[in-house]
Amino acid sequence: MTTPQKMSESASWQIGEMTVHRIEEIPLRGFGRWLLPRATPDVVAESAWLRPSYVDDDGQLLGSVHAFAVELGDARILVDSGVGNGKSRPFPAWDHLSTPFLDRLAAVGFTPENVNVVVNTHLHQDHVGWNTRLVGDTWVPTFVNARYVCAQAEHGYWADRELKDDEREMFADSIDPLRGTGQLSPTDVPEAGTEIAPGVRLLPAPGHTPGQVMVRLDSAGHSAVISADCLHHPVQFAQTDMCATADVDPAQATRTRQNLFAELAKSDTVLFGSHFDAPVAGRVRDEGRAYRFVPVPGE
Numbered sequence: 457m458t459t460p461q462k463m464s465e466s467a468s469w470q471i472g473e474m475t476v477h478r479i480e481e482i483p484l485r486g487f488g489r490w491l492l493p494r495a496t497p498d499v500v501a502e503s504a505w506l507r508p509s510y511v512d513d514d515g516q517l518l519g520s521v522h523a524f525a526v527e528l529g530d531a532r533i534l535v536d537s538g539v540g541n542g543k544s545r546p547f548p549a550w551d552h553l554s555t556p557f558l559d560r561l562a563a564v565g566f567t568p569e570n571v572n573v574v575v576n577t578h579l580h581q582d583h584v585g586w587n588t589r590l591v592g593d594t595w596v597p598t599f600v601n602a603r604y605v606c607a608q609a610e611h612g613y614w615a616d617r618e619l620k621d622d623e624r625e626m627f628a629d630s631i632d633p634l635r636g637t638g639q640l641s642p643t644d645v646p647e648a649g650t651e652i653a654p655g656v657r658l659l660p661a662p663g664h665t666p667g668q669v670m671v672r673l674d675s676a677g678h679s680a681v682i683s684a685d686c687l688h689h690p691v692q693f694a695q696t697d698m699c700a701t702a703d704v705d706p707a708q709a710t711r712t713r714q715n716l717f718a719e720l721a722k723s724d725t726v727l728f729g730s731h732f733d734a735p736v737a738g739r740v741r742d743e744g745r746a747y748r749f750v751p752v753p754g755e
Contacts, residue, residue, distance in 0.1 A: 467754025468564070469737055471726065472675025474655065477525040477564045478728075478736055478754070481538035481557050481586075482549065488517030488689065494698050495691045503694040505748060510690045510733055517689050518733040521550075521582050523557075524682055525566045526673065531653050532566050533573045534599070535671050535682050536730060540585025543629055546622045550581065557586060558598070571599040573652060576606040577661075577684035577730070578668040579614055580702075581622070584630040595629045596637075603641045604634050605652055607660070610667025611642035645669055661686050661716075663709025664702065670716070680726040680737075686713050688731045693717065693740065693747040717747045726752055 468477045488495045497515025500506055510518050524535040538557060539550045558568070576584050587604060588595040597604075619627065634640035643650060649659040649672065658669040664685040671682040685700070686709070692698050696714050699706040720727055720740040727749070729736050735751035 467734070467737075469680075469726065469728075469752065469754045470678075471673050471680045472655075472678035474526055474528045474673055474675045474680075476673070476680065476728065476737075477527075477566075478522055478734075479525055479557065479560050479564070479566075480520055480522040481555055482521050482553065483733065484519035484521060484549070484731070485512070486516050487519055488691075491700050491702060492517065492689060492691070492698060493701065494695065495689065499695065500691055503691065503746075503748075506690060506694075509735060509751070517691065519689060519731045520733050520736070521731070522736070523561075523586070524671075524728055524730075525561060525564055526656065527565070528653070528655065528675065531573075531656075532571045533575065533653060533656060534561075534566065534571050534602075535575045536577055536583040536684070537574055537586035537598075539582050540588070540630065542590050543581075543585055544625060545581055558589075568599050569601060571602045573656075574599055574602045574604045575652070575658070575669075575671060576604065576610075577671065577682070578610055578665040579606060579626075579631065580665070580685070581626050581630075583684075584626065587630045588633050595633045597634055597639055602639065604639050605641050605643050605658070607645045607658065607667040607669050608642040609645065609660075609662075610665060610669075613666045661712050663705050663707075663712045664700065665704050678726075679723070680728060681716070681720065682728045683716070683730050685730060686716055687729065690729070690732060690749045693749050696747065718742075721747060 526533040545551045589598045649657045655674045657672040661670040673680040703709040721742040738749045738751040
């Protein structure tokens with residue numbers, strides 16, 4: 457997997473009275489070889505609509521690590537926090553990054569002081585990194601006034617398992633500092649979901665990890681869902697049973713994904729893909745034997 461210099465476009469969308477900004481950290485190229493090995497060039501070619509936005513000339517998948525910044529009135533909510541700068545990670549493309557992620561957040565009015573809530577949809581390295589930043593020799597919370605929310609089921613899953621070395625390091629630099637300040641907030645997420653701010657609801661989305669959540673947005677008669685890692689690439693609309701190698705429970709991941717597609721296809725709810733290359737927002741349409749992603753342009 458390599459990380460080129462070219463960056464995907466940024467954009468914002470209006471969901472009722474909410475504004476959703478995509479804040480990119482790094483693009484991903486060639487990640488399908490190890491994450492979605494079933495997505496071969498031949499399989500990808502069966503869905504011509506994937507080109508040119510989501511597949512390159514060689515049939516390799518295009519993706520991104522990014523966050524979504526959601527604002528409604530004075531509320532500032534960050535959904536996932538990327539890989540982070542200066543962190544030791546096993547993937548070369550993520551190791552000791554130095555990106556202007558915080559500058560990109562500041563450009564849309566999100567600062568380390570005014571973010572109210574950070575949602576970690578699940579506790580993987582590319583979703584928790586900017587939870588903290590290095591000050592001197594110490595990792596400290598980046599968003600000093602924020603509550604950091606994850607599902608209690610997700611927190612419990614990691615607490616109960618024997619961590620690998622890189623996982624232990626991730627917790628030490630991106631999760632444990634939040635415990636010290638009392639900002640970590642594991643939250644019960646029942647089947648019906650739980651509201652963490654007006655119109656912002658966490659919904660269970662197990663499979664990729666046991667306690668993963670999606671984020672549902674509802675405002676003024678409009679709605680959207682931020683997918684987390686229920687799916688990693690739009691090719692999974694066409695191949696709904698295609699799972700990622702990182703899925704803890706592939707059968708459950710498939711059920712979660714297929715249920716999500718079936719529900720969204722009956723509505724005009726906008727789906728934001730948490731690892732899609734641009735365009736990241738769209739509506740899901742049922743094509744009989746498969747689904748298709750129809751982009752919704754941002755501003």
